[in-house]
Amino acid sequence: MVLTVLEGSRAAAEAVRLCRPDVVAAYPITPQTHIVQELANMSADGSLKSKHIEVESEFSAISAATGASAAGSRSYTATCSQGLALMHEVLFATAGMRLPVVMTVVNRALSAPINIWNDHQDSISQRDAGWIQLYAETNQEIIDLTIQAFKIAEDKKVLLPIMVCMDGFFLSHTIEPADMPEQKKVDKFLPKYRPDHAYLDPKRPMTQGPFAFPKPYAHMRKDLSDAIDNSKDIIQKVSKDFKKSFGRQAGDGLIEQYNLKGKKTAIITMGSLGGTVKEASDKKGDFGLLRIISFRPFPKDDIIKALKGIDTVIVIEKNISLGASNGAVFDEVRSALYSEKNRPKIIGYVAGIGGTEVTVDDIIKAVEKSKKKKDGDVSWIMEKE
DSSP states (O other), X not given: OOEEEEEHHHHHHHHHHHTOOSEEEEOOOTTTHHHHHHHHHHHHHTSSOSEEEEOXXXXXXXXXXXXXXXXXXXXXXXXXXXXXXXXXXXXXXXXXXXXXXXXXXXXXXXXXXXXXXXXXXXXXXXXXXSOEEEEOSSHHHHHHHHHHHHHHHHSTTTOOOEEEEEETTTTTTOEEEEEOOOHHHHHHHSOOOOOSOOOSOTTSOOOOSOOOOHHHHHHHHHHHHHHHHHHHHHHHHHHHHHHHHXXXXXXXXXXXXXXXXXXXXXXXXXXXHHHHHHHHHHHHOSOEEEEESEEESOOHHHHHHHTTTOSEEEEEESOOBTTTTBOHHHHHHHXXXXXXXXXXXXXXXXXXXXXXXXXXXXXHHHHHHHTTSOTTOEEEEOSOO
């Protein structure tokens, strides 16, 4: 293993380069800009042989990536926050046409007020668009999940677009050591993309994204829903294969358990906050972590199994479902555990909104406060008291 010290955005760009995309659609937005900037430099110096398209907006970026994928190209783009919101319409089309586009989402708060710092509101708001969503804890995971994302998306049993999500600034602008895989090993793990469903081919004409009457539309949406559910097995398989090839693995591809054995309290979270919870668990020792890597598909059965014997579940998440007064992950976890006999008490915390700090001490205090809270209670972790 040869460790390279580099910024998170550069790590993401290097991982994309190793995957040899045919088309990169680029539009800058903070804090994602460094990724497409690095890819532009790679295209200019010849280290990345792909069509680099500098577009007019994020809407154009996802449209270009979708069109390129429909023509049979391995396609990539990146965005965050308002840019992801602007893509909303096309995200549904990309998934509905079963196009394996890979996109890095550098998570950033949505305005108003304008905020460039991190939370998960942008990608969580797109959770029903039909995209697989994977959340990285570290810059090493950004590299590893990006490479795996192309293999998962292009699998004939999946054929779905994927968002690989990384926390803005906490990861994108943080310099960390990471093991960058060798090109020949990545080429062996991720062979050249050879689609058998290229739609824009005059020799094999096909109608794509046509008008659909109610019955066929409903059947196609059901097929899409089933494909996302069934992708769990492929995500886990690719994760295992990645470990065989590169010697490391993020949990089992869907979730990661840390210091959970024998504990009665489990914290559930996503993204870089997982590292903070791990440090808090090591310091305090009376609770463990269940980190969700794949939010879509949601690993319901895996979560239920991992929480057997747990008395209290604390969900700490960087998003808020306005009008419901809790986060989306809290709702999903509570729904998953609803029918379980002797299910644990479930407590929710909204944290890290707009980049607000969440410390190790905050985590420990949240666990202590949860002992006095009722099942279903949700509160906020804000500034220091």
